[in-house]
Amino acid sequence: MNDTKQYCSFFVDDLFFGVEVREVQEVIRYLEMTQVPLAAAEIGGLINLRGQIVTAVDLRRRLKLPDRKPGQFPMNVVVRTDDAAVSLLVDEIGDVLQVDKESFESPPETLNGVARELIAGVYKLKGRLLLVLDTQKAVNVIAAAA
Amino acid sequence: MPGLNEIDELMRDFLVESYENLDRLDRDFVALETNPSEFEKLASIFRTIHTIKGTCGCLGLGKLEAVAHVGENLLSRLREGQMLMDTEITTALLRLVDAVREILRHIETTGNEGNGDYSAVCRELVRLNDRPTAGSTKLTATDDSSSLTTTLDAKQDDTSASLEEMVLSATNAEIETNEANTLITPEFKEASVLVSQKSTDDHPIESTSAAPLSSAPVHTNTTRAVPQEPTDETAGDGHPAAEAVHAGGTGAAAQPKDKADESLLSNAIRVDVKLLDKLMNLVGELVLARNQVLQHSSAQKNEPSLLRTAQRLNLITTELQEGVMKTRMQPIGNLWNKFPRIVRDVATSCHKKVRIEMEGRETELDKTIIEAIKDPLTHVIRNSVDHGVESPAQRLAAGKPEEGRLFMRAYHEGGQVIIEISDDGKGIDSEVIKRKAAERGLISAEQAAKMSEREAVNLIFLPGFSTTEQITNVSGRGVGMDVVKTNVERIGGTVDVKTRIGEGTTLRIKIPLTLAIIPALIITSGGEQFAIPQVSLLELVRLDEGSSGIEKINGTPLYRLRGNLLPLVYLNQEMKLKLDGPNGRTAGKSANIVVLRGGERQFGLVVDQINDTEEIVVKPLGKQLKGVSVFAGATIMGDGRVALILDVMGLAQRANVVSQSSDEANRDAAAKASAVSTDRQMLLLCKLQGGQRMVIPLSLVARLEEFPRSGLESAGGQSVVQYRGQIMPLIDVAEVLADKRSRARMRLAAKDQPDIEMIQVVVYSHEGRNIGLQVEQVLDIVEERVQLQSTGVRLGVLGTTIIKDKVTELLDVKAVVQNAALLLAAA
Numbered sequence: 001m002n003d004t005k006q007y008c009s010f011f012v013d014d015l016f017f018g019v020e021v022r023e024v025q026e027v028i029r030y031l032e033m034t035q036v037p038l039a040a041a042e043i044g045g046l047i048n049l050r051g052q053i054v055t056a057v058d059l060r061r062r063l064k065l066p067d068r069k070p071g072q073f074p075m076n077v078v079v080r081t082d083d084a085a086v087s088l089l090v091d092e093i094g095d096v097l098q099v100d101k102e103s104f105e106s107p108p109e110t111l112n113g114v115a116r117e118l119i120a121g122v123y124k125l126k127g128r129l130l131l132v133l134d135t136q137k138a139v140n141v142i143a144a145a146a
Numbered sequence: 147m148p149g150l151n152e153i154d155e156l157m158r159d160f161l162v163e164s165y166e167n168l169d170r171l172d173r174d175f176v177a178l179e180t181n182p183s184e185f186e187k188l189a190s191i192f193r194t195i196h197t198i199k200g201t202c203g204c205l206g207l208g209k210l211e212a213v214a215h216v217g218e219n220l221l222s223r224l225r226e227g228q229m230l231m232d233t234e235i236t237t238a239l240l241r242l243v244d245a246v247r248e249i250l251r252h253i254e255t256t257g258n259e260g261n262g263d264y265s266a267v268c269r270e271l272v273r274l275n276d277r278p279t280a281g282s283t284k285l286t287a288t289d290d291s292s293s294l295t296t297t298l299d300a301k302q303d304d305t306s307a308s309l310e311e312m313v314l315s316a317t318n319a320e321i322e323t324n325e326a327n328t329l330i331t332p333e334f335k336e337a338s339v340l341v342s343q344k345s346t347d348d349h350p351i352e353s354t355s356a357a358p359l360s361s362a363p364v365h366t367n368t369t370r371a372v373p374q375e376p377t378d379e380t381a382g383d384g385h386p387a388a389e390a391v392h393a394g395g396t397g398a399a400a401q402p403k404d405k406a407d408e409s410l411l412s413n414a415i416r417v418d419v420k421l422l423d424k425l426m427n428l429v430g431e432l433v434l435a436r437n438q439v440l441q442h443s444s445a446q447k448n449e450p451s452l453l454r455t456a457q458r459l460n461l462i463t464t465e466l467q468e469g470v471m472k473t474r475m476q477p478i479g480n481l482w483n484k485f486p487r488i489v490r491d492v493a494t495s496c497h498k499k500v501r502i503e504m505e506g507r508e509t510e511l512d513k514t515i516i517e518a519i520k521d522p523l524t525h526v527i528r529n530s531v532d533h534g535v536e537s538p539a540q541r542l543a544a545g546k547p548e549e550g551r552l553f554m555r556a557y558h559e560g561g562q563v564i565i566e567i568s569d570d571g572k573g574i575d576s577e578v579i580k581r582k583a584a585e586r587g588l589i590s591a592e593q594a595a596k597m598s599e600r601e602a603v604n605l606i607f608l609p610g611f612s613t614t615e616q617i618t619n620v621s622g623r624g625v626g627m628d629v630v631k632t633n634v635e636r637i638g639g640t641v642d643v644k645t646r647i648g649e650g651t652t653l654r655i656k657i658p659l660t661l662a663i664i665p666a667l668i669i670t671s672g673g674e675q676f677a678i679p680q681v682s683l684l685e686l687v688r689l690d691e692g693s694s695g696i697e698k699i700n701g702t703p704l705y706r707l708r709g710n711l712l713p714l715v716y717l718n719q720e721m722k723l724k725l726d727g728p729n730g731r732t733a734g735k736s737a738n739i740v741v742l743r744g745g746e747r748q749f750g751l752v753v754d755q756i757n758d759t760e761e762i763v764v765k766p767l768g769k770q771l772k773g774v775s776v777f778a779g780a781t782i783m784g785d786g787r788v789a790l791i792l793d794v795m796g797l798a799q800r801a802n803v804v805s806q807s808s809d810e811a812n813r814d815a816a817a818k819a820s821a822v823s824t825d826r827q828m829l830l831l832c833k834l835q836g837g838q839r840m841v842i843p844l845s846l847v848a849r850l851e852e853f854p855r856s857g858l859e860s861a862g863g864q865s866v867v868q869y870r871g872q873i874m875p876l877i878d879v880a881e882v883l884a885d886k887r888s889r890a891r892m893r894l895a896a897k898d899q900p901d902i903e904m905i906q907v908v909v910y911s912h913e914g915r916n917i918g919l920q921v922e923q924v925l926d927i928v929e930e931r932v933q934l935q936s937t938g939v940r941l942g943v944l945g946t947t948i949i950k951d952k953v954t955e956l957l958d959v960k961a962v963v964q965n966a967a968l969l970l971a972a973a
Binding site for chain 2: 032033034035036037038039040042043045046047048051052053054055057083084086139140141
């Protein structure tokens with residue numbers, strides 16, 4: 001049994017998130033996006049990932065956080081999901097962290113709102129908390145009724 | 147003991163093969179019912195069931211084996227001529243096929259045989275088997291021999307089962323090599339000799355007439371085992387297999403058959419559809435990259451070598467694209483195979499006699515489209531049999547043959563596939579339709595009174611419409627033709643119905659060849675690019691600044707297009723896009739209207755800019771965007787940006803253009819439009835040099851273009867022009883039509899007129915090649931009923947008609963093109 005896991009970390013607003021490395025297809029800088037009119041607000045747009053069209057989900061919007069300041073461009077964390085790759089728009093990319101399974105804890109009961117739904121757990125790292133993002137839930141954006 | 151994986155593999159092969167065989171069984175049974183004496187068919191059915199049973203034993207599928215066994219017993223008696231096929235037996239055997247299919251499906255999904263109860267089927271089969279034999283001159287003898295036959299059967303089974311085992315293992319080992327063929331065949335020949343010897347040895351008591359029969363099938367079984375594989379590979383659905391088997395049968399016929407199959411085997415390999423899908427994707431991406439390269443290279447005018455390379459890349463990509471597209475093509479016959487069974491079942495359940503005929507089953511369609519039209523077609527067929535064809539008594543009373551006829555036809559036309567389903571039934575009575583629609587509250591009484599016959603017939607496509615008083619288990623639930631229509635329209639097709647009371651109904655479905663790469667119009671609105679599939683595009687209208695084309699009724703913008711009111715939809719408003727800065731559409735500014743067809747209704751989409759037409763690769767949208775009905779997908783443009791593809795139907799619905807059925811105005815307009823299309827033709831009116839007026843059917847016109855005279859080049863005495871990366875020959879229509887004398891005169895005249903800077907060209911597309919027909923001026927598009935008079939008929943002219951009060955000739959485009967080629971050769 002392995003007692004460590006690797007997480008790809010990133011920042012959204014002042015939250016420090018991690019997604020398990022095996023779920024991440026790739027991490028790329030800002031790519032130009034095509035807006036999708038009439039789509040849910042959480043949809044950042046469509047990006048051209050080497051000929052593949054990938055839907056980008058804005059994590060700030062998804063977590064009901066304030067929008068990025070104008071001029072601040074999001075980065076893409078492309079994750080594999082059941083049906084296709086989806087890009088998560090984040091503020092900044094952090095390191096790949098090796099974490100001890102021992103330091104894992106379920107999300108605190110007091111956490112509420114969308115965060116409660118999307119955070120699968122917390123790793124207590126030195127000096128800060130690494131929030132484990134439930135990617136399947138995060139990309140599960142129901143399109144607004146057209 | 148084989149490893150787990152090997153068993154899986156064996157099982158998979160077994161499943162694939164059995165499904166294919168079962169599909170064929172459906173057809174064979176129905177054919178057999180009409181002609182019970184076809185021994186080859188019976189033998190082939192017997193072999194299929196026998197193969198399944200044998201393999202089951204080998205794979206340890208007891209339940210399936212038991213079911214197959216009772217069927218086999220019955221079949222073996224039929225085969226030996228002790229019984230004759232009748233409806234009851236056919237029904238029972240078809241039920242057996244269903245049961246087998248159900249078990250197989252269970253095995254496929256769960257890995258076990260499931261706990262379905264098939265004892266009823268088995269009992270029925272046993273009962274039929276025990277029925278007194280037909281024309282039994284020696285009842286006692288058969289009673290005696292029946293016990294013998296079973297032991298005999300068992301023995302035969304053993305040998306055959308081991309044979310099947312051999313087939314399976316051998317084919318598993320070397321499915322795709324030629325050696326397999328040469329290896330297997332002699333081995334089987336030996337085996338077959340062995341088996342047939344054995345069976346004849348074991349049959350001393352049987353009557354002499356049965357002896358050759360019993361040995362013959364076993365023999366063909368083994369010879370067939372080899373050809374079975376190649377057909378799997380080519381068709382994937384096994385319909386050619388059926389033909390191969392029907393062709394064979396006797397020992398003499400088997401000889402040349404083997405040869406034909408050999409060539410089949412060496413030329414075909416089995417490929418996973420996933421691999422083809424992947425190839426298709428890659429080609430799609432190559433097309434995109436090609437577009438980008440072309441865009442770049444045309445910008446770099448001073449790099450001729452780059453330009454050349456880009457042109458070559460263009461050609462190769464196009465060919466590759468066509469090639470890969472072909473690999474995904476399947477004959478529609480694969481889909482049609484199951485229809486005889488459906489027709490039979492439906493006909494039997496409503497006590498009718500219906501015969502199905504098919505034409506053009508080799509017509510090929512993209513796999514995805516075949517999938518998409520499967521359900522609609524099935525539904526249409528059920529409907530035709532259930533509602534269209536009358537009962538035998540009614541038919542006889544009407545002076546028609548007792549047996550109804552359902553005719554399916556598929557063919558290519560203008561880059562599309564047409565599927566026609568016609569029956570010779572009672573036709574659709576528009577009065578009945580109107581009454582029913584009014585009863586169901588779909589239309590009002592006044593509407594009904596005003597409706598034309600054609601319009602009324604089209605009511606069958608309304609959601610919730612049904613004529614049946616009683617809901618049968620076949621159809622009549624009021625969910626039906628509207629679903630057919632929506633499904634067909636979803637893949638960019640159209641449905642049209644024609645009917646004659648007392649004579650029958652024809653349903654015409656028009657669908658595109660492929661969905662993956664489509665021509666589309668690229669437009670800009672609110673700073674974003676969108677692609678509109680060309681199939682729903684009717685025309686483009688540009689309103690110049692200051693022209694007062696757009697009118698409003700209660701805030702709803704409308705445009706008068708040749709006298710009809712066209713509702714307008716502003717794309718940027720509908721999409722809630724930002725208006726394009728200060729240049730946003732305001733009254734008085736120029737506007738671009740894209741006239742689209744959404745269902746039966748036309749509407750104009752107002753966009754900021756019309757860019758170009760382009761071949762685009764359709765990519766599906768992620769599930770996060772599935773709910774946005776106005777988009778059909780997305781594509782990557784030449785500059786690498788992603789553009790959304792508009793779903794014209796969805797857009798029309800969103801904008802309420804395709805409104806509720808109560809919208810009378812829409813209905814009238816739609817009726818008018820459809821009425822026009824039946825007896826009138828859209829014609830392009832042109833003026834030729836020397837003032838002749840000429841019309842060309844609009845259906846033959848691919849595009850209208852203008853080229854600067856300076857862009858004309860010459861290749862081998864032929865005027866050509868560079869057009870969309872191709873060299874397009876130009877034909878001066880006036881010159882081709884003129885006689886020799888005036889031709890010379892015209893050349894002189896042309897030289898005297900260098901002041902015309904732009905030449906107008908009607909692009910005609912034939913077999914993938916564009917040919918430009920040069921005219922002096924394109925005047926108008928008219929809708930006219932063409933009544934040809936033979937005056938002035940000559941080469942290149944079909945006849946004369948009067949259009950807009952002036953004598954006009956109808957151009958025979960094909961003849962002109964051919965003649966031009968001849969002229970060129972002569973020069």
